[in-house]
Amino acid sequence: MSPEQYAGTEYAARYEAATGVPNAEGYVVERGLLKRIDPMCGHRCLVVPTREQQLAVIRAVHEEGLKGHLSAGRTYAELRRDFYWRGMDRDSSIHYAECVVCQRNHHQRRGERGAPTGWDGEPLSPGV
Numbered sequence: 001m002s003p004e005q006y007a008g009t010e011y012a013a014r015y016e017a018a019t020g021v022p023n024a025e026g027y028v029v030e031r032g033l034l035k036r037i038d039p040m041c042g043h044r045c046l047v048v049p050t051r052e053q054q055l056a057v058i059r060a061v062h063e064e065g066l067k068g069h070l071s072a073g074r075t076y077a078e079l080r081r082d083f084y085w086r087g088m089d090r091d092s093s094i095h096y097a098e099c100v101v102c103q104r105n106h107h108q109r110r111g112e113r114g115a116p117t118g119w120d121g122e123p124l125s126p127g128v
Helices: 012-017 051-063 072-082 088-098 100-109
Strands: 027-030 033-037 044-047
Touching: 012 027, 027 044, 044 072, 051 072, 051 088, 072 088, 088 100
Parallel strands: none
Antiparallel strands: 027 033, 033 044
């Protein structure tokens, strides 16, 4: 990412204020990338500035890899290790609720007395 990637986003001012040394807000620029330092452990997470990039990262973490289709909580835990943006927990929950594969599997796991139930293809969450 370049400084232009952050222009026009909520992170533009933080990018400008951050240098090779962490600023008061816990942001630092390393190799042209804005990172946020986790106040609990000091781990540096890449700030993902645009909505398109955030959705691509969520999809990659949630759907790809050997684990595939993680729960909302596990998706968020995986994201938190390496990435940061405000509302990341909400975004991972929304993606999980909109994932057709996860909705189908979640519905089958919730059958009465452990028996899988049919699924009519409609999202289970209201308003989705």
